[in-house]
Amino acid sequence: MHQDLFETLADPTRRRIIEALRGGERQVNDIVRDAGIHQSGVSRHLRILNEAGFVSVRPDGQRRLYALRPEPFRELDSWLADYRRMWEARLDRFGAALEKNRRDRGATQKERRK
Amino acid sequence: MNDANPSAAGAARQEKVVVERTYRAAIEELWELWTTKAGFESWWGPEGFRVEVHAMEARAGGALEYDMIADAPDAIAAMERMGQPLSHPTHGHFSEFRPFERLVLVHAIDFIDGIEPYESIIEVDFHALGDQSRMLVTLHPHRDPHWTRMAAEGFGSQITKLDRRFGRAA
Numbered sequence: 006m007h008q009d010l011f012e013t014l015a016d017p018t019r020r021r022i023i024e025a026l027r028g029g030e031r032q033v034n035d036i037v038r039d040a041g042i043h044q045s046g047v048s049r050h051l052r053i054l055n056e057a058g059f060v061s062v063r064p065d066g067q068r069r070l071y072a073l074r075p076e077p078f079r080e081l082d083s084w085l086a087d088y089r090r091m092w093e094a095r096l097d098r099f100g101a102a103l104e105k106n107r108r109d110r111g112a113t114q115k116e117r118r119k
Numbered sequence: 120m121n122d123a124n125p126s127a128a129g130a131a132r133q134e135k136v137v138v139e140r141t142y143r144a145a146i147e148e149l150w151e152l153w154t155t156k157a158g159f160e161s162w163w164g165p166e167g168f169r170v171e172v173h174a175m176e177a178r179a180g181g182a183l184e185y186d187m188i189a190d191a192p193d194a195i196a197a198m199e200r201m202g203q204p205l206s207h208p209t210h211g212h213f214s215e216f217r218p219f220e221r222l223v224l225v226h227a228i229d230f231i232d233g234i235e236p237y238e239s240i241i242e243v244d245f246h247a248l249g250d251q252s253r254m255l256v257t258l259h260p261h262r263d264p265h266w267t268r269m270a271a272e273g274f275g276s277q278i279t280k281l282d283r284r285f286g287r288a289a
Contacts, residue, residue, distance in 0.1 A: 098162040102161040107144065
């Protein structure tokens with residue numbers, strides 16, 4: 006498992022690059038323009054995104070075209086789904102504890118009325 | 120179009136998970152489950168674990184300290200498989216505490232080998248809805264290998280939940 010998927014996305018510039026790539030393949034100049042970031046850092050961020058598997062790159066004549074790859078996003082989705090299920094179960098127990106308190110209190114009140 | 124797109128949008132923005140529930144109870148009853156020793160012990164912890172609270176300072180900046188203890192046989196077996204102790208001392212505090220409205224619980228995650236200590240933040244917001252109460256829990260998931268393995272071991276799995284639900288209905 007790549008524990009660094011979240012770390013890769015933690016960087017706001019890299020999130021802007023990903024947003025810029027949502028429309029499809031882009032070359033560097035377009036990414037710089039769409040993401041509103043400075044040219045100087047963009048190759049480093051694209052390299053990190055490529056190494057983490059978020060972004061693919063292919064040559065097209067003189068240009069290099071960058072695109073999103075679905076795999077890491079699917080992996081994140083499935084991890085998050087598990088995480089969410091764990092919390093759904095926790096809140097089920099929270100609800101059960103609420104009900105139990107209510108029943109216990111109801112019982113105590115009946116006792117008192119006797 | 121690229122089929123990564125819908126997920127990419129979510130993942131790029133993903134920094135938190137919101138879980139929401141509405142309970143047929145007063146907000147005071149919900150609040151008690153977060154802010155008293157007995158209340159907290161009655162539900163906290165993953166499936167198969169129980170907690171023993173040592174400090175519960177119900178105020179802003181107040182400490183919350185407890186042991187998280189593997190309790191059910193399968194949880195004990197899973198912790199042993201993972202080479203983990205059966206009981207973890209856990210340290211937290213309330214960074215926000217506005218009775219019956221909102222609390223923020225911060226845990227110091229400093230017990231995982233090979234992982235830089237970090238803070239896990241849980242925000243809880245309460246809203247009254249007639250005779251019901253709505254609770255929003257906002258989580259900031261940190262995908263460290265510990266939680267990944269816990270998830271893989273299936274704590275709090277959907278199946279356990281269903282078993283319990285059918286068990287209750289029977």
